Amino acid sequence: MPQLSRRAFAGALPLGLIGGSLLGAGLLGDSPARAATQVAAKAPVAVNPFAQIRIGRFTVTALTDGYADMPYDYFPGRSATEVERAASAQFTARPSGVRFLFNQYLVEDGERRILIDAGAAGSIGQTGQLPQALAALGLQPEQIDAVIVTHMHQDHMGGLVLGGKNNYPGADLYIDRRDVTHWTDPAKRNGAPDYLQTSFRMAEEVVRLYPRLQAIDGEREIMRGVSIVDLTGHTPGHIGVRVEDGGKSMIMVSDMIFPVVHPAATDVFFLFEQDRAAAKAMRDRFFPLAASEGALIAATHMPFPGLGRIVADRGEMRWQVADWALQD
Numbered sequence: 120m121p122q123l124s125r126r127a128f129a130g131a132l133p134l135g136l137i138g139g140s141l142l143g144a145g146l147l148g149d150s151p152a153r154a155a156t157q158v159a160a161k162a163p164v165a166v167n168p169f170a171q172i173r174i175g176r177f178t179v180t181a182l183t184d185g186y187a188d189m190p191y192d193y194f195p196g197r198s199a200t201e202v203e204r205a206a207s208a209q210f211t212a213r214p215s216g217v218r219f220l221f222n223q224y225l226v227e228d229g230e231r232r233i234l235i236d237a238g239a240a241g242s243i244g245q246t247g248q249l250p251q252a253l254a255a256l257g258l259q260p261e262q263i264d265a266v267i268v269t270h271m272h273q274d275h276m277g278g279l280v281l282g283g284k285n286n287y288p289g290a291d292l293y294i295d296r297r298d299v300t301h302w303t304d305p306a307k308r309n310g311a312p313d314y315l316q317t318s319f320r321m322a323e324e325v326v327r328l329y330p331r332l333q334a335i336d337g338e339r340e341i342m343r344g345v346s347i348v349d350l351t352g353h354t355p356g357h358i359g360v361r362v363e364d365g366g367k368s369m370i371m372v373s374d375m376i377f378p379v380v381h382p383a384a385t386d387v388f389f390l391f392e393q394d395r396a397a398a399k400a401m402r403d404r405f406f407p408l409a410a411s412e413g414a415l416i417a418a419t420h421m422p423f424p425g426l427g428r429i430v431a432d433r434g435e436m437r438w439q440v441a442d443w444a445l446q447d
């Protein structure tokens with residue numbers, strides 16, 4: 120780019136960066152650029168963000184269905200004040216709580232398209248964007264060959280059904296048998312709190328509308344390089360998906376890790392977790408294992424695109440965001 124001389128570049132810098140204060144008129148004053156930014160901020164454009172990485176022969180695309188803010192008192196094991204303080208320390212505190220993203224992952228190898236989770240589809244917060252995100256990739260739901268649902272909470276299976284119909288008619292559906300059994304059990308439904316009733320209702324609908332549901336028993340390969348990992352705890356049949364090829368791998372761990380509270384502690388939970396002892400036991404096993412392996416993790420509710428690693432840092436576990444853009 121010979122035209123872009125250093126002088127031309129310097130001339131284009133905001134005045135506030137050259138010889139003046141960063142907080143001076145150049146960057147934050149009422150410049151035309153600033154005015155334009157304010158107009159843009161008032162009218163956010165609906166976008167469908169997605170991010171892609173390569174795992175050997177696979178392309179994995181992170182797609183988001185949207186977001187919802189979870190009140191600070193939705194995290195048993197810590198007080199609302201403690202959770203808000205932790206969010207503040209991470210510069211993510213919002214008046215309405217901890218922001219959860221709803222990330223799904225499309226795994227493609229040129230022959231098959233596998234979608235991991237189907238999103239909340241408007242049943243929680245500002246969600247329902249997955250169909251548009253797929254459309255932005257040029258895909259219709261009928262072109263998905265398989266859907267793996269990591270567990271039967273509404274925010275992971277809601278998008279399976281649209282307008283009372285099977286929304287992925289061309290897909291095999293994989294769900295762990297322990298979750299299918301749990302979430303279709305009338306006795307379990309009757310004994311469950313109000314906030315889980317939507318998931319029970321949806322589970323019944325999904326089982327009815329998906330004759331191609333294959334209940335999974337234990338860890339197995341769905342196709343070469345795509346396998347199920349048992350992560351029981353968050354729900355009885357909570358599973359992860361490992362994508363592996365050419366010496367590279369990624370594991371989609373769904374709700375093993377929630378923003379703000381994890382992975383620094385394992386004795387803090389999300390409200391929807393019914394068996395807290397089991398949830399804690401799995402995190403106690405998984406977090407150190409993931410840290411020692413340096414495993415690349417994809418997590419549903421972490422900030423988009425939900426890709427990162429658990430690292431042990433001077434005795435504390437923390438989330439390290441992974442590079443994803445423009446990687447080989």
Ligand SMILES: [Zn+2]
Pocket residue numbers: 272274275374419420
């Ligand atoms: Zn979830």
